[in-house]
Amino acid sequence: MSRTFEENLALYAKLAVTEGVALAPGQELLVFAELTSAPLARLIAREAYRQGAKNVEVLYTDPDLTLARYEDGSDEAVEYAPQWLIDGVANAHRENAARLGILSSDPALLSSVVPERVATQSKAQGAARRIISEIITGFEINWSLIGAASPAWASRVFPNLPTDEAERRLWDAIFLTSRIHEADPVAAWRTHSENLEARVTMLDEMKLDALHFRGPGTDLRVGLADGHVWAGGRGRARNGILCSPNIPTEEVFCMPHRDRVDGVVSSTMPLSLRGQIIDGIQVEFVNGAAVNVRAKQGEEAFAKLIATDESANRLGEVALVPHSSKVGQSGVLFLNTLYDENAASHIAFGASYGENLSGYDTMSPEERVAKGANDSIVHVDWMIGSGQVDVDGVLRDGSVVPLMRAGEWV
Ligand code: ZN
Ligand code: ZN
Secondary structure (H helix, E strand, O other), X not given: OOOOHHHHHHHXXXXXXXXXXXXXXXXXXXXXXXXHHHHHHHHHHHHHHHOOOOEEEEEEEOHHHHHHHHHHOOHHHHOOOOHHHHHHHHHHXXXXXXXXXXEOOOXXXXXXXXXXXXXXXXXXXXXXXXXXXXXXXXXXXXXXXXEOOOHHHHHHXXXXXXXXXXXXXXHHHHHHHOOOOOOOHHHHHHHHHHHHHHHHHHHHHHOEEEEEEEEOOEEEEEEEOOOEXXXXXXXXXXXXXXXXXXXXXXXXXXXXXXXXEEEEEEOOOOEEEOOEEEEEEEEEEEOOEEEEEEEEEOHHHHHXXXXXXXXXXXXXXXXXXXXXXXXXXXXXXXXXXXXXXXXXXXXXXXXXXXXXXXXXXXXXXXXXXHHOOOOOOOEEEEEOOOOOOEEEEEEOOOOEEEEEEOOEEO
């Protein structure tokens, strides 16, 4: 399908509003974007108003202002997060405003900042933003995350190309993985979602006890939470709206039991974390806790991350993605988890998702933990699947069902 860039961008805006947040007529929409994504944010606002939005508010961020705090700010500035602003956003969501995040940040923006400063600011932000993350992980409103190429991001992904060429290539990869190149992108996205949802139903019916990953440097058993529920594709928010929280998405995911993860696991792709690259991760788990953590690159930042709070060294998510997914097919290492987590099976340290536990809404925090849920202010995915990794499902009676061979669904 040959279209101009502008036509593709307009279709992308339409997909984000229609299938991403699935905006309801009369709803407010909050959009979070970097300055460089203003052309896309404007198209999204127009599309949202055409679909009956009551109000569209775009909150722009500027990477230069982020750096200003780290490079010229006092310790007090680095320890501070503006609660009043975060409270305002939380209030909007309590009044049912939908949320769309446009990701385009430079994956290595903070690479020259002292890691302690990054960890301190992230911790302050994490604590202040807790009310927002509870709204999101509790799925109280319809929300979605999409990507947008920026010169800085594109130059990290394609360091050998001139910036404009790099940006064009990254947009192409974004459009490919979001099905924008299809004749009818909205219909194509819906079909893809339905396929993921069928996979979810199949896995739920198997009532698995654990997953077993085997591959080079990996022999990991991930026990699943009691009363776990698989998720993938679209999800229904508690305000009743069926939305696609991530575009693209290729994963089906579940809640690990916070105390029943054992073995060793090796990362299969680098990960971009708070503006730093982490690569060559190897972790040993005992009774759910990471006891031995190494990384060939960025070990200090990774170790700090999983020491953020009491449960940041336990898993909150396990996800299965076939090696041949559209993101894997693109052959691009995006250095952004929204994309890279959809190239391979992965696990996440930190918070689990309420939608992955049956009856979550009616349970006390203690009851959730007893079922295996993990509560933390962090949630960081890292990739452990590849064309060399096999995955088995382990049933309650101990019998084993092959799920993936050489990275593909059996
Ligand atoms: Zn995931
Ligand atoms: Zn995740």
